[in-house]
Amino acid sequence: MSFAKDLPSHTDLVLQRLLFTLQANAALSRGLFCVLLVWAVWRCWKFTIYPKLHPDEPKELPYLIPVLGHGPAFFKDSNGLLARARQHFSNTNEPFALTAFGHTFYVVTHARHSAEVYKNTESLSFEEFVQTLMRVNGSDEETIRTIYSPASAHKPGFPNPEGLSVGVLVQRMHVHQLHPGDSMFVLQNKARDWINRKLSLEGLAKECKYSTSPSSTRVEVPLYEWTSDYFVRLGQYIYFGDVLDHVDPHYPDAYIIFDELIWKMLYQYPNYLCRDMTAPRDHMIASLKRYYQLPPDERRGQAAWIINAMEDEMRAIGVDNDNLAIIVFHLYFAINTNARKTSFWMLTHLMRNPEYMAAFRAETAPAFRGNELVDISHIQDATKCPTVDAIWHETLRTSGWAASVRLATRDVVIGGKLMRQGNRVMVPHRLLHFDETVFGEDTASWRPQRWLDTEEGRKLPSSPSWRPFGGGRTKCSGRFLAKFVVTAFVATLLRRFDIEAIGEPPMPEPDVGRPVLGIISVKEGQDYRVAITERKNGDVDA
Numbered sequence: 001m002s003f004a005k006d007l008p009s010h011t012d013l014v015l016q017r018l019l020f021t022l023q024a025n026a027a028l029s030r031g032l033f034c035v036l037l038v039w040a041v042w043r044c045w046k047f048t049i050y051p052k053l054h055p056d057e058p059k060e061l062p063y064l065i066p067v068l069g070h071g072p073a074f075f076k077d078s079n080g081l082l083a084r085a086r087q088h089f090s091n092t093n094e095p096f097a098l099t100a101f102g103h104t105f106y107v108v109t110h111a112r113h114s115a116e117v118y119k120n121t122e123s124l125s126f127e128e129f130v131q132t133l134m135r136v137n138g139s140d141e142e143t144i145r146t147i148y149s150p151a152s153a154h155k156p157g158f159p160n161p162e163g164l165s166v167g168v169l170v171q172r173m174h175v176h177q178l179h180p181g182d183s184m185f186v187l188q189n190k191a192r193d194w195i196n197r198k199l200s201l202e203g204l205a206k207e208c209k210y211s212t213s214p215s216s217t218r219v220e221v222p223l224y225e226w227t228s229d230y231f232v233r234l235g236q237y238i239y240f241g242d243v244l245d246h247v248d249p250h251y252p253d254a255y256i257i258f259d260e261l262i263w264k265m266l267y268q269y270p271n272y273l274c275r276d277m278t279a280p281r282d283h284m285i286a287s288l289k290r291y292y293q294l295p296p297d298e299r300r301g302q303a304a305w306i307i308n309a310m311e312d313e314m315r316a317i318g319v320d321n322d323n324l325a326i327i328v329f330h331l332y333f334a335i336n337t338n339a340r341k342t343s344f345w346m347l348t349h350l351m352r353n354p355e356y357m358a359a360f361r362a363e364t365a366p367a368f369r370g371n372e373l374v375d376i377s378h379i380q381d382a383t384k385c386p387t388v389d390a391i392w393h394e395t396l397r398t399s400g401w402a403a404s405v406r407l408a409t410r411d412v413v414i415g416g417k418l419m420r421q422g423n424r425v426m427v428p429h430r431l432l433h434f435d436e437t438v439f440g441e442d443t444a445s446w447r448p449q450r451w452l453d454t455e456e457g458r459k460l461p462s463s464p465s466w467r468p469f470g471g472g473r474t475k476c477s478g479r480f481l482a483k484f485v486v487t488a489f490v491a492t493l494l495r496r497f498d499i500e501a502i503g504e505p506p507m508p509e510p511d512v513g514r515p516v517l518g519i520i521s522v523k524e525g526q527d528y529r530v531a532i533t534e535r536k537n538g539d540v541d542a
């Protein structure tokens, strides 16, 4: 037998390969069939059988791929997804469920049901959100436990008759600082003096590295960059005086970089995937630690009451400088993330609607002596400045993109639906604010008149559908100060200067893909370049 005779012929080889491929493909097809079968059973169980067996639970928006759920769509445009989901359930406004990357959220879109969410502090926790942020940003477990354990009702310091944990007591302290009254007047006066001092063409040209100044009566700035820089420095000054600026002159710059990437922190990206966010964050926390290492008499005199009072409460329960820096870092972004964006959107709308700009100028004129803002209460009084009030509301309505989120710490019924312990409950503000049955037609347009024209319109600020600041016990305590700083800044700017867009840029687009803690950011690359020029003599009261 020759060796060559034993070798398989070419035809044998082709036949063998064909047989092998068929066998392999059969195995593959069997595998694929099994996967499809499992998938079909899963889908049928999850979206057909389970809802029939549990009609008391919110219906879930169907999805195709189990590990992803609606994650990618949520990332791309969370409010767009929520609006589509509500439509999928025929706009009944019943709570529904939505899963993204393995996390299930119950979405509450009815104003009455949202009130149930805000009221139920027993089963729905806001603190869990704060604790998660503390963990993500470096607090140790022991400190978190200490801060959220009940404190003595008889401790010295801020009154605590209910024996709340220091973590929860701090919410009451924010309200004490920020509710209209003596403590807030201190902050308002500080803000007014800062605005009066800083808002000059000379100051703009000298202090804003991004400005250009073609003549002594004209400065050009990218508006979003400017309002961001301006408001973060203002917020920092109100709370820390000049001291934090001396510790770290670059703190506001680091903050603005961080704040535009804050969504990576909210989505809890692993550190190695978001060095661009963690680097400025770590820089800021380190600077705050250095601030607290300064001798008290070098910093406390310039700080707001809340900064010193929080320090006293935290030190009394043994919180060290590292953890104190992390806690105050969270306060820093609560103070600074929204006012900078609100003033940007407000000014952009005003420039595109000159009749509202003129009304803003005219209503706020009595708050000034010459070009100095003197009266801090006039602009806040809706009876004296109704259009300003409507502009404030309409700007928040159209640029508010946040949602209130709570963790169900036990099974709870909201809107007649059973929500399971361990899942999150979400109230998307935007869906409430775009409800045409409440806010009138064409809710996508910026139209302050909707707050003024009719009896219903004038009642909107007290509607349960109006939630730009969240609600319940944790409703934004800074809302009065926020209105004051934004409207006082815009009024002073308009009193002293003319402001107009350079060229004819389109309305900047909001960056809908990034979650925020209140007001939406502008899409990268769409800043609005504006020219600020000295107002001519005689125009002052126009």
Ligand code: HEM
Pocket (backbone or CB within 6 Å): 126, 171, 172, 174, 178, 334, 335, 336, 338, 339, 342, 400, 402, 403, 404, 405, 468, 469, 470, 471, 472, 473, 474, 475, 476, 477, 478, 479, 481, 482, 517, 518, 519
């Ligand atoms: C237009 C500006 C602002 C908007 C839209 C806004 C919005 C919000 C929202 C939605 C929450 C969460 C509420 C919840 O889920 O229950 C919140 C919380 C908070 N905001 Fe604001 N905010 C603004 C300005 C400010 C300012 C200027 C300050 C401080 C000076 C501030 C201080 C706080 C604090 C301390 C909390 C936490 C409340 C707590 O833990 O009790 N906010 N804000």
